[in-house]
Amino acid sequence: MSGDDRQLSVRDTEMAAEQRHVDVVYRRLAELRDAAAGAQRAGYGHREATVPGAQFERDVFVYNAAKRIADIDAQHEGLVFGRLDLRDSGDADRVDADERPPAAAPKDVAEGEVKVRHIGRLGLRDSDYRPLLIDWRAPAAAPFYQATAADPQGVIRRRVIRCSGQRVTDVTDDLLDPTESGYAVVGDGALMAALTRRRTGRMRDIVATIQAEQDAAIRAPARGATVITGGPGTGKTVVALHRAAYLLYSDRRRFEGAGILIVGPSDVFMRYIERVLPSLGEDTAALYSLGDLYPGVTTDRRDSPSVAAIKGGLRMRKVLSRAARLAPAGVPTELSIVYKGEVLRLAREELAALRTQVHAKGMKPNTAKLEAGRALLVGLWRKAKPIVPDLVPAEFSRELGGRNEFLAFLDRWWPMQSPVDVLPTLADRRRLAEAAQGAFHRGELAELAESFGKEFTVSDVPLLDELDQLLGREPKQPTRQVKEHQGVQELTTIQDRMFTRAPRAHRGADYSEYAHVIVDEAQDLSPMQWRMLGRRGQIAGWTVVGDAAQSSWPDPAESAAAQRAALGRGPQHRFHLSTNYRNSAEIFDYAAEVVREAVPDADIPDAVRRTGVAPRLLKVPADTLLTETAAQAGRALSEVEGVVGVIADPDRHSELAERLPQDDRVILVGPLESKGLEYDAVVVCDFPGLVERFTIRVGYVVLTRATQLLIQVDPDVR
Ligand SMILES: Nc1ncnc2c1ncn2[C@@H]1O[C@H](COP(=O)(O)OP(=O)(O)OP(=O)(O)O)[C@@H](O)[C@H]1O
Numbered sequence: 001m002s003g004d005d006r007q008l009s010v011r012d013t014e015m016a017a018e019q020r021h022v023d024v025v026y027r028r029l030a031e032l033r034d035a036a037a038g039a040q041r042a043g044y045g046h047r048e049a050t051v052p053g054a055q056f057e058r059d060v061f062v063y064n065a066a067k068r069i070a071d072i073d074a075q076h077e078g079l080v081f082g083r084l085d086l087r088d089s090g091d092a093d094r095v096d097a098d099e100r101p102p103a104a105a106p107k108d109v110a111e112g113e114v115k116v117r118h119i120g121r122l123g124l125r126d127s128d129y130r131p132l133l134i135d136w137r138a139p140a141a142a143p144f145y146q147a148t149a150a151d152p153q154g155v156i157r158r159r160v161i162r163c164s165g166q167r168v169t170d171v172t173d174d175l176l177d178p179t180e181s182g183y184a185v186v187g188d189g190a191l192m193a194a195l196t197r198r199r200t201g202r203m204r205d206i207v208a209t210i211q212a213e214q215d216a217a218i219r220a221p222a223r224g225a226t227v228i229t230g231g232p233g234t235g236k237t238v239v240a241l242h243r244a245a246y247l248l249y250s251d252r253r254r255f256e257g258a259g260i261l262i263v264g265p266s267d268v269f270m271r272y273i274e275r276v277l278p279s280l281g282e283d284t285a286a287l288y289s290l291g292d293l294y295p296g297v298t299t300d301r302r303d304s305p306s307v308a309a310i311k312g313g314l315r316m317r318k319v320l321s322r323a324a325r326l327a328p329a330g331v332p333t334e335l336s337i338v339y340k341g342e343v344l345r346l347a348r349e350e351l352a353a354l355r356t357q358v359h360a361k362g363m364k365p366n367t368a369k370l371e372a373g374r375a376l377l378v379g380l381w382r383k384a385k386p387i388v389p390d391l392v393p394a395e396f397s398r399e400l401g402g403r404n405e406f407l408a409f410l411d412r413w414w415p416m417q418s419p420v421d422v423l424p425t426l427a428d429r430r431r432l433a434e435a436a437q438g439a440f441h442r443g444e445l446a447e448l449a450e451s452f453g454k455e456f457t458v459s460d461v462p463l464l465d466e467l468d469q470l471l472g473r474e475p476k477q478p479t480r481q482v483k484e485h486q487g488v489q490e491l492t493t494i495q496d497r498m499f500t501r502a503p504r505a506h507r508g509a510d511y512s513e514y515a516h517v518i519v520d521e522a523q524d525l526s527p528m529q530w531r532m533l534g535r536r537g538q539i540a541g542w543t544v545v546g547d548a549a550q551s552s553w554p555d556p557a558e559s560a561a562a563q564r565a566a567l568g569r570g571p572q573h574r575f576h577l578s579t580n581y582r583n584s585a586e587i588f589d590y591a592a593e594v595v596r597e598a599v600p601d602a603d604i605p606d607a608v609r610r611t612g613v614a615p616r617l618l619k620v621p622a623d624t625l626l627t628e629t630a631a632q633a634g635r636a637l638s639e640v641e642g643v644v645g646v647i648a649d650p651d652r653h654s655e656l657a658e659r660l661p662q663d664d665r666v667i668l669v670g671p672l673e674s675k676g677l678e679y680d681a682v683v684v685c686d687f688p689g690l691v692e693r694f695t696i697r698v699g700y701v702v703l704t705r706a707t708q709l710l711i712q713v714d715p716d717v718r
Pocket of ligand 1: 191206235239675676
């Protein structure tokens with residue numbers, strides 16, 4: 001038998017052994033499915049029906065989570081993905097296979113002196129409560145990610161098991177203790193295999209190959225703020241998502257009850273990441289893009305960089321505060337009312353003075369209507385006093401204040417204002433100037449006013465949110481919805497978990513009591529956006545991920561201060577990720593060289609994967625730029641199996657789209673939109689033009705989106 005044949009048969013034997021275990025896991029799941037169906041048939045609509053035992057309840061929960069995982073993707077990679085062979089240290093360590101270990105959990109499954117733990121997307125026990133599968137988030141699974149040859153943590157061999165559904169397709173081993181003989185070691189590089197897989201346009205989970213530095217960030221304490229930095233492709237996004245799953249596991253009641261908010265830059269980005277948590281069995285986190293965070297408004301429209309910079313800056317606070325107190329557009333400017341045969345009249349200036357007096361009391365306009373009514377009555381009283389004999393104050397107020405014509409006037413003079421009505425009124429340059437009171441120079445005023453006349457943009461969303469605060473809300477009776485939300489925290493029974501889900505539906509986009517807020521691409525948030533998030537996470541812990549070198553925000557200091565204010569004073573845990581897992585080394589070296597010149601202190605990670613394919617840089621006659629870009633996209637399609645991203649200035653999109661190959665694998669995006677995304681191949685259209693319009697940092701984002709092939713098509717401008 002040749003060496004290769006021998007290796008092949010060892011591999012087959014090992015795969016067959018793992019298949020046996022995987023079969024046991026799925027048989028157990030089938031039992032749980034029957035139990036869950038039985039529970040449903042028995043109708044846990046009656047709480048008083050036999051109260052199920054904790055184990056049974058947990059099993060049904062596990063079954064449901066498993067079903068969710070399987071449902072999200074027919075070609076799912078399966079529940080089991082890892083195995084640890086550990087030296088038996090003799091301590092009676094407990095294994096938490098799941099979130100609710102029984103009072104006396106048994107030890108690991110033992111094979112002689114060695115313990116074997118199988119690691120999976122969730123924890124599972126057999127009917128005798130022995131662990132079949134350890135949840136990857138349990139402390140007992142931590143060595144799977146943290147053990148190294150230098151610090152093996154009792155691990156002799158770590159095995160990554162690849163499955164397609166219920167079938168084992170491969171195993172890959174790492175022998176951490178070379179002094180141990182007799183261990184079959186097969187395969188090489190589970191991580192490399194994962195990194196070179198074709199991209200589908202959807203982010204995948206990385207549970208099987210989380211690296212030690214990433215694991216530390218994922219398992220960081222929930223309290224305070226966890227700040228994760230690292231260059232492009234270091235896994236910041238994927239780590240943040242696994243951290244959400246970890247937090248839900250670590251304290252399900254708290255994090256499912258009050259909720260986890262995950263915020264990313266755009267709708268495209270949210271769609272790119274939305275499957276990761278469900279593939280980990282978790283679907284309760286609320287995913288919102290920055291353009292979605294104000295109730296009733298959904299936008300991906302962007303202002304020009306200069307307008308976005310004005311709208312995002314803290315100067316807007318005062319401007320909005322004054323705008324909230326301007327007389328609403330179209331209010332009546334005179335009040336005339338007859339009392340005891342005398343006409344009482346309040347003229348424009350008098351009404352304006354009364355409005356100022358009401359605002360001087362410091363109440364939010366929408367809560368001050370009563371006060372406004374009182375002020376009007378006082379104004380009318382002053383008019384009546386010299387001309388109406390025998391005035392009695394109480395009678396005057398009751399009689400005039402109760403009249404329909406007075407109340408109708410009050411409604412028009414002091415209407416309830418909604419931010420979505422107030423913000424567009426600033427398209428009127430005079431109004432805007434009045435609110436700005438010199439905060440902007442003329443050019444800025446003109447640009448701003450013009451933008452407020454159009455549909456809402458992503459930069460308008462925090463302004464609407466700020467206005468909502470400034471205007472206040474009409475006091476309301478507590479609604480049924482609020483009651484339902486409070487009920488969420490009590491969800492503990494099987495019935496609740498099986499049949500009552502989707503707490504996001506209970507929480508509007510302005511819900512403010514999240515237990516944890518995760519912010520991705522944090523380097524781009526404007527101060528006004530930080531203020532908006534701060535309001536969502538007033539009592540939250542935070543996970544903030546970003547890379548300063550990729551920032552498109554012009555005033556990092558102002559933004560950093562706003563971030564500090566949003567995060568509050570809790571403890572900070574900082575993590576730095578140092579390996580780029582996305583780009584081939586050839587692509588990243590090129591991108592790093594470009595950015596280093598302009599941003600000498602950029603945080604440059606190490607890219608470890610060489611493909612032998614250098615980036616292709618083409619210069620073409622300017623009038624063939626779009627045709628050539630399209631032709632290169634066509635070539636890229638034949639060179640990679642997965643998706644091809646074409647990144648171009650949005651102003652060129654419609655012309656370019658006509659020329660691009662009609663293929664689902666080709667995706668046309670703007671440079672800002674490409675943030676956080678990745679493609680097998682990227683064709684960049686006019687890189688110098690993009691840098692000129694959007695800055696070199698945005699250019700750096702663009703150059704670091706490709707996993708295998710980067711083609712840059714520039715106009716030749718000699
Ligand atoms: N441990 C890992 N195992 C397998 N793949 C990984 C691992 N870590 C990261 N990746 C992959 O590397 C790619 C980049 O990850 P991610 O998008 O999270 O990086 P990022 O730091 O957020 O990048 P950027 O700042 O450029 O947006 C993704 O495809 C991710 O799945």
